[in-house]
Amino acid sequence: MEILRIENVSFTYPNAECPALESMSFTVRQGEFVVLCGETGCGKTTLLRLIKRELAPHGTRTGAILFDDVPLERLDAHTSAGEIGFVLQNPENQIVTDKVWHELAFGAESLGLPTQVIRRRVAETASWLGIEGWFRQDTDTLSGGQKQLLNLASVLVMQPKMLLLDEPTAQLDPIAATEFLNTLARLNRELGMTILLVEHRLEEVFALADRVLLLEKGRLTLDDTPHAIAEALCKTSPPHPICEALPSAARIYRLLGAKKERCPISVREGRELLQKYSFSETAPVLPNPSIASKNETPLAELREVWFRYARELPDVLRGLTLRLHAGEICCVLGGNGVGKTTLLNLLAGTDKPYRGKVRLAKKESGYAKTALLPQSPLLLFTEETVRNDLLSLLQILDVPKAEREARVHAIAQELHIEALLDRHPFDLSGGEQQKCALSKVLLTNPDLLLLDEPTKGMDAACKQGLVTLLRTLREKGLCTLIVTHDAEFAAETADRCALLFDGEILSVAPPRDFFSENYFYTTAANRIARGFCEHAVTCEAVAAAAKPRGKADAPC
Amino acid sequence: MRAFSALHPSVLLVYFLSVLLLTMFAENPVLRVCALLGGVLCAVLSAPTGGKRKMLRTTLPFLLVVALFNPLFVHEGVTVLFWLGDTPFTLEALLYGVCLALTLAAVILWCGAYNRAVPSDKLLFLFGKAAPRLTMTLCMALRFLPQLLRQLRAADRAQTALGMQMPADRKGQIRGKLRVLSCVLSVSLENAMETAASMQARGHALPGRTHFALYRFTLRDGILLTTVLLLTAVVLAGFISGEVAYSFYPRVTAPPVTPAAVCAYAAFLALSLLPALLEAVERGKWKFCVSKM
Numbered sequence: 001m002e003i004l005r006i007e008n009v010s011f012t013y014p015n016a017e018c019p020a021l022e023s024m025s026f027t028v029r030q031g032e033f034v035v036l037c038g039e040t041g042c043g044k045t046t047l048l049r050l051i052k053r054e055l056a057p058h059g060t061r062t063g064a065i066l067f068d069d070v071p072l073e074r075l076d077a078h079t080s081a082g083e084i085g086f087v088l089q090n091p092e093n094q095i096v097t098d099k100v101w102h103e104l105a106f107g108a109e110s111l112g113l114p115t116q117v118i119r120r121r122v123a124e125t126a127s128w129l130g131i132e133g134w135f136r137q138d139t140d141t142l143s144g145g146q147k148q149l150l151n152l153a154s155v156l157v158m159q160p161k162m163l164l165l166d167e168p169t170a171q172l173d174p175i176a177a178t179e180f181l182n183t184l185a186r187l188n189r190e191l192g193m194t195i196l197l198v199e200h201r202l203e204e205v206f207a208l209a210d211r212v213l214l215l216e217k218g219r220l221t222l223d224d225t226p227h228a229i230a231e232a233l234c235k236t237s238p239p240h241p242i243c244e245a246l247p248s249a250a251r252i253y254r255l256l257g258a259k260k261e262r263c264p265i266s267v268r269e270g271r272e273l274l275q276k277y278s279f280s281e282t283a284p285v286l287p288n289p290s291i292a293s294k295n296e297t298p299l300a301e302l303r304e305v306w307f308r309y310a311r312e313l314p315d316v317l318r319g320l321t322l323r324l325h326a327g328e329i330c331c332v333l334g335g336n337g338v339g340k341t342t343l344l345n346l347l348a349g350t351d352k353p354y355r356g357k358v359r360l361a362k363k364e365s366g367y368a369k370t371a372l373l374p375q376s377p378l379l380l381f382t383e384e385t386v387r388n389d390l391l392s393l394l395q396i397l398d399v400p401k402a403e404r405e406a407r408v409h410a411i412a413q414e415l416h417i418e419a420l421l422d423r424h425p426f427d428l429s430g431g432e433q434q435k436c437a438l439s440k441v442l443l444t445n446p447d448l449l450l451l452d453e454p455t456k457g458m459d460a461a462c463k464q465g466l467v468t469l470l471r472t473l474r475e476k477g478l479c480t481l482i483v484t485h486d487a488e489f490a491a492e493t494a495d496r497c498a499l500l501f502d503g504e505i506l507s508v509a510p511p512r513d514f515f516s517e518n519y520f521y522t523t524a525a526n527r528i529a530r531g532f533c534e535h536a537v538t539c540e541a542v543a544a545a546a547k548p549r550g551k552a553d554a555p556c
Numbered sequence: 557m558r559a560f561s562a563l564h565p566s567v568l569l570v571y572f573l574s575v576l577l578l579t580m581f582a583e584n585p586v587l588r589v590c591a592l593l594g595g596v597l598c599a600v601l602s603a604p605t606g607g608k609r610k611m612l613r614t615t616l617p618f619l620l621v622v623a624l625f626n627p628l629f630v631h632e633g634v635t636v637l638f639w640l641g642d643t644p645f646t647l648e649a650l651l652y653g654v655c656l657a658l659t660l661a662a663v664i665l666w667c668g669a670y671n672r673a674v675p676s677d678k679l680l681f682l683f684g685k686a687a688p689r690l691t692m693t694l695c696m697a698l699r700f701l702p703q704l705l706r707q708l709r710a711a712d713r714a715q716t717a718l719g720m721q722m723p724a725d726r727k728g729q730i731r732g733k734l735r736v737l738s739c740v741l742s743v744s745l746e747n748a749m750e751t752a753a754s755m756q757a758r759g760h761a762l763p764g765r766t767h768f769a770l771y772r773f774t775l776r777d778g779i780l781l782t783t784v785l786l787l788t789a790v791v792l793a794g795f796i797s798g799e800v801a802y803s804f805y806p807r808v809t810a811p812p813v814t815p816a817a818v819c820a821y822a823a824f825l826a827l828s829l830l831p832a833l834l835e836a837v838e839r840g841k842w843k844f845c846v847s848k849m
Contacts, residue, residue, distance in 0.1 A: 081759025
């Protein structure tokens with residue numbers, strides 16, 4: 001039985017030249033897990049919001065949306081609010097009240113349910129999701145993953161028939177994201193909940209979904225099973241831009257150019273595929289720019305650094321030692337709350353260690369300069385347009401007036417943000433905001449660039465752009481320290497990776513060695529290639545090392 | 557004070573209101589000492605150790621000043637202790653000052669106890685039934701303010717690290733801080749849009765909103781509420797009949813000890829010791845249970 005039917009829906013925003021959605025038609029059956037994917041700006045969010053009447057954007061819509069065979073406009077207000085659940089992207093902003101239990105009850109209160117009913121629903125939802133442990137806590141004390149789980153729970157208390165989720169894991173770290181997706185899968189499996197999920201991180205959702213819809217420029221171009229979609233995308237040429245976002249197994253499949261086999265979409269299927277190939281002993285060493293030798297004076301150095309936020313609080317960093325050299329990209333990985341951000345603050349000089357030394361190399365004019373890009377780039381914007389914002393920074397930095405325009409122009413060209421210069425920073429997408437904030441940070445001419453979770457909320461294409469940019473900056477001798485959860489990004493970008501755990505840097509090594517020595521904390525490509533080709537940590541490396549069985553065995 | 561805080565918010569609110577009001581309006585030193593005793597016991601039983609020491613350090617000098625200022629500026633009373641120049645320093649004024657300081661101390665202690673026992677959500681719950689929407693708004697404000705402060709700190713940090721807060725002069729400094737403020741306010745507004753969406757999505761606009769809370773009014777709450785009201789009535793009766801009336805001026809005298817006055821004293825002592833008594837009973841039970849296990 002179908003629960004949702006979209007019939008020939010088109011939608012145009014006011015004052016827009018072309019429609020955001022064009023003649024879209026599909027149905028969702030009860031109990032289906034459907035993933036909507038596409039590049040940023042393809043209309044995914046618009047479509048999802050149109051289905052939820054309360055959040056429908058302003059504009060003109062044609063065609064019909066039927067929920068349970070009733071047109072959306074004719075749904076009873078209580079049904080529309082209660083039976084169609086909606087979870088948004090930002091975990092923090094969706095929370096309304098100050099207590100977890102009150103947040104859980106919020107939706108049920110709106111529906112006007114009596115206290116006894118709310119009490120029971122809240123109780124059973126909390127215990128099903130395993131959140132009794134923090135039931136009475138303040139919402140502010142929760143981690144990002146817990147917050148997003150709370151947002152889901154407070155929707156579930158209303159007992160919806162269908163869940164709509166708009167990139168719910170974009171702001172979470174990978175472990176919390178996996179946990180969240182597994183909860184969705186459980187909802188779907190155990191309760192038969194219909195789920196319509198918009199995602200740009202496709203690594204895990206492909207294996208969970210029943211069906212994938214691909215949107216391109218407001219049109220529905222593909223609607224099929226995950227396997228079929230992955231296979232179709234892998235065989236198009238030139239490669240479809242969404243290919244970079246596909247699960248690692250599928251990307252390896254594409255790079256191998258396999259034709260006969262079915263396209264794999266999970267680590268397990270990826271390993272099955274690789275059994276059909278033979279590998280040279282070790283992965284060929286990919287061109288890796290020389291890393292400064294140990295005895296060269298480092299650009300920045302943390303030596304035996306101890307830090308805590310207040311006298312009575314526990315230590316965040318305990319004897320951390322790290323050296324950074326000019327012209328390298330160093331990634332620090334680690335879980336939540338291990339002190340990654342603190343490490344950046346120490347280097348930026350906004351926090352001071354109570355023991356140990358933070359040393360910056362001497363330059364012609366004073367010491368090496370650091371610049372920090374915080375996790376939420378919006379905190380850096382102070383003006384109405386990106387251009388004015390950049391100009392005002394130069395004014396504060398006492399750059400002569402004549403030079404300012406030229407410097408802004410130069411940096412905009414380098415980061416490809418010329419088109420964004422006259423827009424309001426808040427109107428940009430997450431990735432674009434990140435880029436503009438980065439250009440602002442780079443205007444201070446730093447020697448050491450500090451990035452805090454730069455890939456958060458970025459889609460695959462944007463991430464690729466960032467990798468390229470960081471490489472060009474490295475060519476210019478800039479040192480970049482990136483704090484991240486994103487193993488794939490680190491494997492691709494870094495010259496060295498380090499693991500921060502329990503206040504210390506545990507291992508520092510080039511990504512090839514770093515990830516191949518890890519068993520859990522590694523890239524999906526490495527997990528697929530384990531046992532076949534130990535040192536390959538990126539899809540490209542795995543594909544480069546593999547040869548089809550038949551050819552490799554034949555004498556040359 | 558876990559035993560006491562676990563009572564229904566309405567009992568707590570009535571209790572604290574009556575203790576605080578009675579303390580503030582009682583002139584009689586016996587009542588004031590009772591209030592102080594209760595307040596001190598509450599603090600000893602519940603306040604964190606660090607907090608207690610800090611409170612002592614900050615309030616003691618203040619109380620001393622209050623106690624001494626009264627005789628320095630008020631010259632009523634007939635028992636002159638000594639002359640400061642040509643102004644008299646009277647015993648009555650001194651005792652009045654000491655008594656005032658004790659009252660202030662008691663009020664501070666009771667306010668602290670109130671804060672620990674009745675967090676905002678309990679208070680909001682009490683008004684939730686009458687005005688669910690207003691309560692919701694207050695709830696959001698309670699969450700919004702600390703969030704705003706956190707973001708202000710974060711933005712200040714981020715902009716300082718970028719060199720946007722290193723002005724030479726005062727004007728530049730102020731301008732820098734204003735920049736942080738305007739940035740954080742716009743970010744907050746932007747975030748509020750998403751909060752509004754999440755509220756809309758969960759049917760905030762629907763008519764007939766109910767209010768849910770974790771608290772239930774039990775028989776125990778009923779008994780305690782009655783007790784509190786009865787004790788308050790007894791003390792009030794003493795007030796209204798003038799039996800506990802007392803004045804330091806013109807000459808300091810012993811407080812009244814008529815049967816009615818003694819009743820009022822006993823009632824107020826019982827009232828102010830109520831949290832400590834409940835706590836003692838609870839602890840006793842635990843000790844008893846543990847020794848049995």
